[in-house]
Amino acid sequence: MNDQQINLGCDNSTSAGGTSSTIASKNVVKEKNRRKKLADKLLALREAVPKISKLDKASIIKDAIDYIQNLQEQERRLQAEIMELESKRLKKDPGFDFEQGLPVLLRSKRTSYDQMYYPRVARSTCPIQVYELTVTSLGEKVLFVSLTCNKTTDTMIRVCEVFESLKLKITSANITALSDMVKKTVWIEVDEQEKEHLKRKIERAILAMRM
């Protein structure tokens, strides 16, 4: 019963008297903001997931779930590989220790795949974020690199440094600064047999550049 008009104290009816603008409208706008916020979050989630299937809400969430599971799996793979490499290394040269103590250090840094979920919010200014990176073969003797990073004060410098340090035969390069990111494309001439190797090397160097 009685659920006709519970709200508002002042008078009945709609009519004029708009001043009150009612408590209801405040709630309306609040709810609107809430919805917007949630939609934005969902949009941000989509941007965090590098897979495009459909734009519909449910699909976004589904893709996110799949992506998370793949990342977890991939991480396990990498962990295993590292362990393998380390054990090989130790087996090969059991003599060494502290001098090359780096691996130990790294090992302790390499926390396991899920216990490290402490944000430690890397959203500071210094680190470079790599939004997109592709190293492609064009024919037999050419590599093409496409790279997109966020723009910090020294992104360009570091990107250039990386490419210099790799001592590549650069045929042509282009770098563009947008308002908040930097895009770079590079054509590289390579020997055919070192192509694959170089590909990996470039990828790794760029990903390592971040820190």
Added chain:
Amino acid sequence: MNDQQINLGCDNSTSAGGTSSTIASKNVVKEKNRRKKLADKLLALREAVPKISKLDKASIIKDAIDYIQNLQEQERRLQAEIMELESKRLKKDPGFDFEQGLPVLLRSKRTSYDQMYYPRVARSTCPIQVYELTVTSLGEKVLFVSLTCNKTTDTMIRVCEVFESLKLKITSANITALSDMVKKTVWIEVDEQEKEHLKRKIERAILAMRM
């Protein structure tokens, strides 16, 4: 549970002319199912993320985003570590190289940082695959579109057609054909209030282009 079929015949409620009531109730139950499905997905997402601050919707999504970013960062770290280990290995024993079996084996196991970017080439000949699509706001009046597709005989044509059909104010555009994909970037001038709308429209049009 249980809300599979609540609807059933027209029944009670709105007595008036059956026409509208049946249609309305069908829509009602459809919408209800849709909401339920979405809520379930969200629940599944929460289950995929090991740490949840609150179980409020927005927080679930936020936590998922943070978690994804952490996983990505962690993956980069691991890649860097592997690189280091491998280079140390090569330095120590330059006798064998990447052409030798071992590193190759390792290399092939360690897929690159986001193999999901370029999914397993579902080799259907005609349809266009969208590997990557971003529509970004640059300031108030500019949209930036970045698009990567696989290369088919008419990818370029279709991509261009899509952008033409949208009747945009294109400031600048660039399209590059690689050996097996096509990359296109576009700068677009927009009115501020239609920006969000256009963003979605562009996304939809491009995703619809695929087949």
Added chain:
DNA sequence: CAATACACGTGAGCC
């Protein structure tokens, strides 16, 4: 015109 996906304003419940 169907079917579909979303945003809306609103009432209910929960700190």
Added chain:
DNA sequence: TGGCTCACGTGTATT
């Protein structure tokens, strides 16, 4: 009480 989140049924837009 008030702030906050949620699910609801409906209107609206896209295909």
